[in-house]
Amino acid sequence: MFDFEFFAPTRVVFGRGVEARTGRLLKELGVSRVLIHYGGGSVVRSGLLDRVAASLDEAGIAHTQLGGVVPNPRLSKVREGTELARQFGAELILAVGGGSVIDSSKAIAYALAEPEYDVWDLYAQKRTAKACFPVACVLTIAAAGSEMSNSSVITNEETGEKRGCRNNLCRLKLAIMNPELTATLPAYQTAAGCTDIMMHTLERYFTQGGNMELTDRIAEGLLRTVMKNALILQDDPANYEARAEVMWASSLSHNDLTGLGADGMDFVSHGLEHELGGMFDVTHGAGLSAVWPSWARYVYRDCLSRFVQFAVNVMDVTPKADDGETALAGIAALEDFFRSIHMPVTLKELGVEPTEEQILAMAASCARGAGGKKGTAKVLYEADMAAIYRMAL
Amino acid sequence: MFDFEFFAPTRVVFGRGVEARTGRLLKELGVSRVLIHYGGGSVVRSGLLDRVAASLDEAGIAHTQLGGVVPNPRLSKVREGTELARQFGAELILAVGGGSVIDSSKAIAYALAEPEYDVWDLYAQKRTAKACFPVACVLTIAAAGSEMSNSSVITNEETGEKRGCRNNLCRLKLAIMNPELTATLPAYQTAAGCTDIMMHTLERYFTQGGNMELTDRIAEGLLRTVMKNALILQDDPANYEARAEVMWASSLSHNDLTGLGADGMDFVSHGLEHELGGMFDVTHGAGLSAVWPSWARYVYRDCLSRFVQFAVNVMDVTPKADDGETALAGIAALEDFFRSIHMPVTLKELGVEPTEEQILAMAASCARGAGGKKGTAKVLYEADMAAIYRMAL
Numbered sequence: 001m002f003d004f005e006f007f008a009p010t011r012v013v014f015g016r017g018v019e020a021r022t023g024r025l026l027k028e029l030g031v032s033r034v035l036i037h038y039g040g041g042s043v044v045r046s047g048l049l050d051r052v053a054a055s056l057d058e059a060g061i062a063h064t065q066l067g068g069v070v071p072n073p074r075l076s077k078v079r080e081g082t083e084l085a086r087q088f089g090a091e092l093i094l095a096v097g098g099g100s101v102i103d104s105s106k107a108i109a110y111a112l113a114e115p116e117y118d119v120w121d122l123y124a125q126k127r128t129a130k131a132c133f134p135v136a137c138v139l140t141i142a143a144a145g146s147e148m149s150n151s152s153v154i155t156n157e158e159t160g161e162k163r164g165c166r167n168n169l170c171r172l173k174l175a176i177m178n179p180e181l182t183a184t185l186p187a188y189q190t191a192a193g194c195t196d197i198m199m200h201t202l203e204r205y206f207t208q209g210g211n212m213e214l215t216d217r218i219a220e221g222l223l224r225t226v227m228k229n230a231l232i233l234q235d236d237p238a239n240y241e242a243r244a245e246v247m248w249a250s251s252l253s254h255n256d257l258t259g260l261g262a263d264g265m266d267f268v269s270h271g272l273e274h275e276l277g278g279m280f281d282v283t284h285g286a287g288l289s290a291v292w293p294s295w296a297r298y299v300y301r302d303c304l305s306r307f308v309q310f311a312v313n314v315m316d317v318t319p320k321a322d323d324g325e326t327a328l329a330g331i332a333a334l335e336d337f338f339r340s341i342h343m344p345v346t347l348k349e350l351g352v353e354p355t356e357e358q359i360l361a362m363a364a365s366c367a368r369g370a371g372g373k374k375g376t377a378k379v380l381y382e383a384d385m386a387a388i389y390r391m392a393l
Numbered sequence: 394m395f396d397f398e399f400f401a402p403t404r405v406v407f408g409r410g411v412e413a414r415t416g417r418l419l420k421e422l423g424v425s426r427v428l429i430h431y432g433g434g435s436v437v438r439s440g441l442l443d444r445v446a447a448s449l450d451e452a453g454i455a456h457t458q459l460g461g462v463v464p465n466p467r468l469s470k471v472r473e474g475t476e477l478a479r480q481f482g483a484e485l486i487l488a489v490g491g492g493s494v495i496d497s498s499k500a501i502a503y504a505l506a507e508p509e510y511d512v513w514d515l516y517a518q519k520r521t522a523k524a525c526f527p528v529a530c531v532l533t534i535a536a537a538g539s540e541m542s543n544s545s546v547i548t549n550e551e552t553g554e555k556r557g558c559r560n561n562l563c564r565l566k567l568a569i570m571n572p573e574l575t576a577t578l579p580a581y582q583t584a585a586g587c588t589d590i591m592m593h594t595l596e597r598y599f600t601q602g603g604n605m606e607l608t609d610r611i612a613e614g615l616l617r618t619v620m621k622n623a624l625i626l627q628d629d630p631a632n633y634e635a636r637a638e639v640m641w642a643s644s645l646s647h648n649d650l651t652g653l654g655a656d657g658m659d660f661v662s663h664g665l666e667h668e669l670g671g672m673f674d675v676t677h678g679a680g681l682s683a684v685w686p687s688w689a690r691y692v693y694r695d696c697l698s699r700f701v702q703f704a705v706n707v708m709d710v711t712p713k714a715d716d717g718e719t720a721l722a723g724i725a726a727l728e729d730f731f732r733s734i735h736m737p738v739t740l741k742e743l744g745v746e747p748t749e750e751q752i753l754a755m756a757a758s759c760a761r762g763a764g765g766k767k768g769t770a771k772v773l774y775e776a777d778m779a780a781i782y783r784m785a786l
């Protein structure tokens with residue numbers, strides 16, 4: 001087991017109707033002025049925003065609102081939110097939404113805490129944050145795991161770069177999680193969310209060396225639970241128990257628990273998808289399933305024992321005579337699962353057909369964003385990344 | 394899935410030699426004066442106490458020391474530590490030891506924060522804590538899980554009562570965990586620790602109703618991991634990987650993760666053991682294995698589906714024609730496991746032969762301490778508790 005640190009300080013309040021307690025829970029944090037940050041119209045139409053605002057009113061917490069966060073959330077919106085929060089004197093950013101809204105809120109919180117710097121510098125890896133305002137959320141999509149992660153991903157729409165920033169300072173103080181709020185999500189979003197959840201654990205699972213038995217059992221249990229319940233939600237989207245299992249999995253899959261003791265994290269599939277997201281604005285989870293099978297077939301020989309373990313313990317593959325065959329059967333089985341929940345497993349199925357020039361540009365940007373190389377299952381360089389994009393066409 | 398809250402704010406620093414960073418890590422918490430609290434001579438003889446003190450000196454943190462905490466830690470030592478910490482102006486209690494030392498440190502931290510009250514009132518459930526001083530630890534025994542739990546158990550040696558107090562306020566700010574420090578523990582202590590770890594999850598596993606798939610997979614994976622590594626440690630006590638798996642399991646087994654979504658926690662076996670500990674001063678883990686099989690056979694029919702699931706998923710029992718048989722086979726299999734690591738499965742094997750009068754007194758005290766009844770697998774009253782003690786003779 002490799003040495004590790006674990007820090008998951010977010011208070012989670014989970015269950016039916018818990019958003020009604022938002023005001024009181026924020027009050028316990030000693031907060032009196034809040035920016036409510038959200039995305040599209042669904043939280044308005046469903047009445048959720050009004051219910052949350054009413055809960056804050058009841059607790060005597062002043063608030064202002066900013067909507068309009070889009071998937072692959074944009075730096076310009078972060079700047080707008082920062083300005084508004086500053087003028088209002090907000091002491092906490094309350095994200096009402098999913099990963100994009102939470103990530104955007106984290107970026108605003110960074111910007112508020114260190115107004116003397118450009119917040120994009122954190123995402124461009126030019127500096128490390130020293131402070132961050134508190135963030136809380138009312139979660140409406142189970143996917144990104146941003147509610148417990150130390151991660152935030154923002155797209156600079158001027159340069160087309162989608163970049164992540166990891167720092168424990170941005171971990172949420174409070175996550176209010178009601179699975180009922182996800183019951184009306186379209187099937188495609190639900191499936192993409194399940195894919196994203198699984199990928200956060202898969203990115204930690206495929207690493208080199210190191211004993212990590214308890215971590216592996218948690219990771220494997222989480223993957224199996226998400227797959228089982230993703231299939232249930234295909235036929236029965238309002239199933240509370242399935243929504244609850246998936247929502248809790250979203251948090252545990254990205255709060256570091258499923259990778260502790262490993263030799264780092266891979267996250268190449270995420271890196272490749274970030275470029276697709278920056279260039280073509282694809283749905284994150286769908287972008288991940290579109291590149292993962294190609295990534296896996298490109299690297300599995302260099303991380304064979306882990307791919308074999310995955311095939312047997314997660315995908316129920318009966319071990320073959322040859323480990324390589326077992327590994328490939330595991331990859332094919334996950335690909336089949338993605339297909340079964342109508343997720344793309346190629347770029348074409350994703351609806352994206354990049355030119356060779358675009359492939360080279362994405363590979364270059366991905367490598368550059370990672371400091372030249374990336375990966376723990378297998379260290380990959382720009383040429384490897386281009387090769388995987390081509391395999392995924 | 395039942396509604397739940399989850400709050401595990403402890404920063405964990407895990408790995409080889411991490412105790413050398415104690416001073417710097419405490420400095421990050423803004424602490425300048427510390428009471429170092431410990432138990433017997435082993436942390437002195439091993440040089441650990443000196444190394445920790447040197448690390449504090451290096452960081453410019455003033456400290457004083459108090460040793461002498463015993464298993465089933467005593468109220469009188471809590472009072473002594475509180476007085477010393479107050480005189481010294483300690484801002485944080487640093488426990489160097491295992492569960493007893495951490496629990497005693499938590500009690501001191503409660504007492505310091507609310508000097509106007511008697512700290513025993515918290516354990517006698519006469520009032521609820523409103524504040525608590527910060528606590529940190531350098532862990533030397535993997536067992537109690539107190540390093541991430543909200544629990545603390547103290548024995549009032551004047552009344553013979555052993556009582557627990559649960560409150561999120563006492564959760565540690567920092568847990569420094571080096572598995573190497575546990576490598577020289579006697580085999581009996583190691584096995585008792587593994588039993589205690591398993592019991593924290595088992596107490597959460599046997600409940601009524603409620604879907605909790607991800608939680609169950611984590612619980613089952615943890616139990617299997619601890620059993621596997623407890624056996625390895627029988628033959629190879631210095632095995633780092635096995636020590637590391639067991640140590641990390643100790644934290645996750647009692648930080649609530651393995652019971653989230655359940656309808657409460659059972660903890661009757663713990664209650665029965667607390668009475669044994671209060672009256673006979675037995676080793677906690679050994680006391681638990683001595684009562685669990687009798688408890689399980691007393692209640693399994695009222696919680697049958699969970700006992701069947703446990704038998705199949707944890708103990709690898711092949712399902713029998715009758716669910717009751719499957720459940721009993723699972724109980725017998727765990728009993729066999731306890732025997733295989735030389736843990737007692739009866740009170741006689743524990744070295745304790747209570748009289749009928751003592752059994753009635755323990756049952757009365759256990760029921761009284763729990764407010765008259767206790768249990769989620771099956772609600773038990775004083776007469777049930779006496780019956781289980783008799784079964785366990």
